[in-house]
Amino acid sequence: MSLLEAILIGIIQGATEFLPISSDGHLVLLPAVFGLQQPDLVLIGLVHAGTLLAIVSYFWRDLIAILRAVLGGLARRGPFATADARLGYFMVLGSIPAAIVGLLAMDFFEEQFGSPTVAAVGLLVTAAFLVIGERLNRGTKTLDRLSWVDTLIIGSFQVLALLPGVSRSGTTIAAGLGRGLDRPTAARFSFLVGLPAIAGAGLLSILDIFDAQGSLPLSHYAAAFVTAAVVGYLCIAFLLNWVKRHTLYPFAVYCAVFGLLYLLFAVL
Numbered sequence: 001m002s003l004l005e006a007i008l009i010g011i012i013q014g015a016t017e018f019l020p021i022s023s024d025g026h027l028v029l030l031p032a033v034f035g036l037q038q039p040d041l042v043l044i045g046l047v048h049a050g051t052l053l054a055i056v057s058y059f060w061r062d063l064i065a066i067l068r069a070v071l072g073g074l075a076r077r078g079p080f081a082t083a084d085a086r087l088g089y090f091m092v093l094g095s096i097p098a099a100i101v102g103l104l105a106m107d108f109f110e111e112q113f114g115s116p117t118v119a120a121v122g123l124l125v126t127a128a129f130l131v132i133g134e135r136l137n138r139g140t141k142t143l144d145r146l147s148w149v150d151t152l153i154i155g156s157f158q159v160l161a162l163l164p165g166v167s168r169s170g171t172t173i174a175a176g177l178g179r180g181l182d183r184p185t186a187a188r189f190s191f192l193v194g195l196p197a198i199a200g201a202g203l204l205s206i207l208d209i210f211d212a213q214g215s216l217p218l219s220h221y222a223a224a225f226v227t228a229a230v231v232g233y234l235c236i237a238f239l240l241n242w243v244k245r246h247t248l249y250p251f252a253v254y255c256a257v258f259g260l261l262y263l264l265f266a267v268l
Contacts, residue, residue, distance in 0.1 A: 001036075001037045001039070001043075001215075001216055001220065002220075003217075003219065003220050003223060005036060005037065006039075006043065006216065006220040006221070006223055006224040007223050007224060007227050008036075009027075009039050009043060009047055009224055009228075010047050010050065010223065010224035010225065010226070010227030010228040010231065011227055011228075011231050012026050012027060012030060013027070013047040013048070013050065013051055013228045013231075013232070014047070014050060014051055014054065014227060014228040014229065014230065014231030014232035014233075014234075014235060015231050015232075015235050017051040017198070017228075017232055017235075018051070018054075018055070018169060018191070018232055018235045018236050018239060019167075019169070019235050019238075019239055019251065020126065020130060020167045020169045020170030020173060020239075020248060020251045020255075021123075021126065021167055021170070021251055021254055021255055021258075022119075022122060022123060022126055022161075022164070022165050022166060022167040022168075022170070022255070023051075024113065024119070024164040024165070025119040025120075025122050025123050025126075025164050025165035025166070025167070027039075027164075028113060028115075028116055028118075028119040028164045028165070029116050029119050029120060029123075029165075029258070029262055032116040032262075033262065033265065040215050040216065042215075042216070042221060043216065043220070043221060043224055045206050045207075046206075046221050046224055046225040046228070047224050047225065047227075047228040048201060048202040048206070048228075049202055049206050049225060049228075050224070050225045050226065050227070050228030050229035050232060051198065051202065051228050051229070051232040052198060052199055052202035052203075053229045053232075054228070054229045054230075054231075054232030054233040054236065055191060055195055055198055055232065055236060056195075056199075057229075057233055058191075058233055058236045058237065059191065059192065059195070062192065063195075065084050066084050066085070066087055066088040066091070067088070068084075069082045069083075069084035069085035069087075069088060070084075070085050070088040070089070072085070073085040083143065083144040086144075086146075087143060087146075087192065090146060090148065090151040090193065091192055091193055091195060091196060092196065093148060093151050093152060093155065094151045094152065094154060094155025094158070094193035095155060095158070095193065095194075095196040095197050095200075096155065097152070097155055097156040097158065097159050098155070098156075098158035098159050098161070098162060098197055099197075099200070101159045101162065102159075102162055105162075109162045109163065112163055112164055113164050115164075116262065116266070117262075117263070117266060118163065118164055118165065119164040119165035119262075120165060120258075120259040120260075120262040120263050120266070121165060121259065121263075122163050122164055122165020122166040122259075123165045123255040123256070123258055123259030123262075124165075124255070124256060124259040124260070125160070125163075125165065125166050126165065126166055126167040126170045126171070126252075126255045127252040127253070127255040127256035127259065128252075129157075129167075129170055129171050129174040130170050130173075130174055130248045130249070130251055130252035130255070131249070131252050132174060132178075133173060133174025133175070133176075133177040133178060133186075133248060134177070134247050134248050134249060134252075136174075136177050136178045137177045137182075137183060137247075138180075139177060139179070139180035139181050139182050139186075140180070140182055141179070141180040141181050141182070141185070142181075142182075142185055143185055143188070143189060146181075146189070150176075150179045150180075150181075151193065153175060153179060154172050154175040154176050154179060154189070154190075154193060155172070155193055156175075157171040157172050157174070157175040158171070158172060158193075158194065158197055165259065167255070168190075168194050168197065169187075169190050169191070169194065169239075170248075170251065170255075172186075172189075172190040172193060172194060173186045173187050173190045173243075173248065174248075176189055176190060183243045183244075183247075183248075184240065184243050184244050186243075187239060187240055187243045188240060191236065191240075
């Protein structure tokens, strides 16, 4: 794998992890379409570490406020007294469904990553969710009015994102819109409720690094890591600004076109 290909992997991971277009779908489909060399475990671990660094860097003020609120609430024996404290518990609650299903059906989901066709169909599913979410977008609910039922329902949609091609951010934003959140709030909560899952996947990928044999020069790994972190950070900022003034339809169109083109490519 060349340095340019390593940087391209970093760009793909950084952009598609946070935009509602599925990072796993792209990591499965693009090598199949363009004949790119599959990244080794070290490279995969480092680009996941890069996107983890991106989301923690972007939301560090929120995370500190949430941590302080949770610890302060426990000290005062009022764990749910503030909106930030409740948000901290909601982040954990929303991660439980995907964690349980992922552990129970790990082998099944891992098998799907070997199928570009599954990833292409997953992109069509993502497109459908984005369209449905926009059609349901009538809400004005803010995060401080979010309930545990809302959180559990939104978090449950992360289960679908265990399949390649189904976007975690896309499905959870759509679910948030369906539960009455406005678009900017749904997008922000999507990032926060997904952070434990992103952190877990990132840490597991990082652990794989210690059991894997790197096949690339150190410069390739460093370039991919930095690229994933920088592109990821910029894409978080881009999406949160985009949804303030624009719909999710362009992302739906992209997912639908990419998925359909691959299926046609596979048939022909």
